[in-house]
Amino acid sequence: MSHRETMETINGCRTRVMRKGRGEPLLFLHGAAGASAWLPFMETLSEKYDLIVPEHPGFGGSDTPDWLDNIGDLAYFYLDLIDHFDMAQVHLVGTSLGGWIAAEMATRSCSRINTLTLVAPAGIHVKGVEKGDMFMWSPEETTRNLFHNQEIAASVPEPADEEELKVVLKNKLMTAKLGWNPRMHNPDLRKWLHRINVPTLIIWGDDDKLLPPAYGPAYRDLIPNSRLEVFSECGHLPHVEKAGEFTARVSQFIEGAA
């Protein structure tokens, strides 16, 4: 059976949500490239969990609401989304920009969060560690720089039609709005990461050219009950490039935390 797709109205924003599976709810927050398609790692996770994959307001098939100005707005939005679905608790997984949102949510309140998994999250700045400038990269450079394995990079399809191109541009626009300056971080976030009081797993690729792996230990040191796993021969998207290892590690972590 394939996943379900619905439009949910939350805070006045029509939000596209993909969902499949049974078990404890797992809320996945996507990165800058959006979540248009149901990917293999989602299918695997849905075999064990009730997997919920919304598209952020301002991305893909979701509306761009007037109230959306910054990452903090999305953090509150997703706390509202947990209410909207009437979920007592969720396992929260966020990657890159979505990891930043997840970290912001957890500093605000962990009362509805069971476990937290941050996959190469944006959100903090580490002095002296140079990040990649995704806004200066051409589309070809971006694809190359996101992966360690260049065979995978070469197989990433270009936008197939006008609709897909529009989604790419819309996602890029909202990523700029949220992360242009300060570049992909909130200077205040690191002050409050100590408030996160749920088991936290941080995953990083050892060949991440966008957010270098040196960010991993920095995040780990700021979140009390956290550990860092570095995937070898892996770029910025472990859930895509190392999908098997990623899903196994996430399930293992969630089970271990129970």
Added chain:
Amino acid sequence: MKFYMMHLMPYADLDLDYDKKYNSAWITLPNSYYDPKKGAKLYNRYLDELEYADQLGFDGICVNEHHQNAYGLMPQPGVMAGALARRTKKVKIAILGRALPLLNNPVTVAEEFAMVDNITEGRFIAGFVRGIGAEYHAWSVNPANSHDRFHEAHDLIIRAWTETGPFKFEGKHYQFEYVNLWPRPYQNDPHPPVWIPSQGSSETIDWASHPDRKYTYLQTFTPVAMLAKYMKMYKEKAEEQGYEATEDQLGWSVPLYVAETDEIARREAREHIENFLNKFLRMPKEMLLPPGYLSLKSMMGVMKAKSSIGMKQTIDDVIDKGMFICGSPETVRSKLEEYQKEIGFGHLLTLLQFGTLPAELTRKNMEIYANEVMPYLRDKTGSAKAAAE
């Protein structure tokens, strides 16, 4: 028609082989390529050229704003305007920046412009732009808020110029407890003229042509067919809103080279205009069009069009498209007369130095233009207007 000399003040001593190592003369080109000893000479040469335009009888001189590049060395155009204010006597001085969305405090521009307007006793023209996309990389300002910040900064500056202070300003991007401009602008009926330079945008035309504003729309460096299209659009917008646009509301900015004969003009200009196009303007699309700089709809259009960004251009390409006027006085006169008649712009801004064009050729260009082109067109366009009245 009124005649202006526009200057970009490029770093003409640029090592033109920079592009073997770097993909742009903007933002990422290390400033070790800039030699202050040479730069100082260039600044003074360029200021001399603009002062010479005053003596040659131009109606105005124009400076503009770009950041972190070899293409134009005027990141703070007010400094240039200040230097020119006291050394020129008759010309208007137009500052065709500032890029309002870049500003943390738009009141600084209200102040600076009002000061130039006072010192020159009203020989000042204000330009407001969003800046090209590269400026958003240069100043780390969010391009996704560019339109919003432009409008808010503009409203604040106009209020600062026209309302008795102090007043409070409560915007989304800018908030002030006290706005109370000292000095007030010299031109206070209701404020200094405002020009809106643009590469062509229906949104900008809608806004500039609004009866509350009637700002001069200035089309910059575009093919003449586009110029005609946008000028027509402005006139139609004005008509829809119940008034007739005057020539004074339409301007064109174009590089120009005039010499003794067509052949000499092409020969002398070729290398320098091609350097301007291929070396100084060079930048990748990501630099020129950061996300949010254009609306989603306009960006779709750009992505679909086979863009000439990054393509090598020749002197013939730009002459054919009417993006560069080049030839003998007779050729230049007849082209400009034809375009003016057809399109009806009232302000002609000519870029008489471009790329690596050296001092002697720049002066020769200015002299032939001022002596053999301007008077002819003044007569023609003046008498046509008189006859029409």
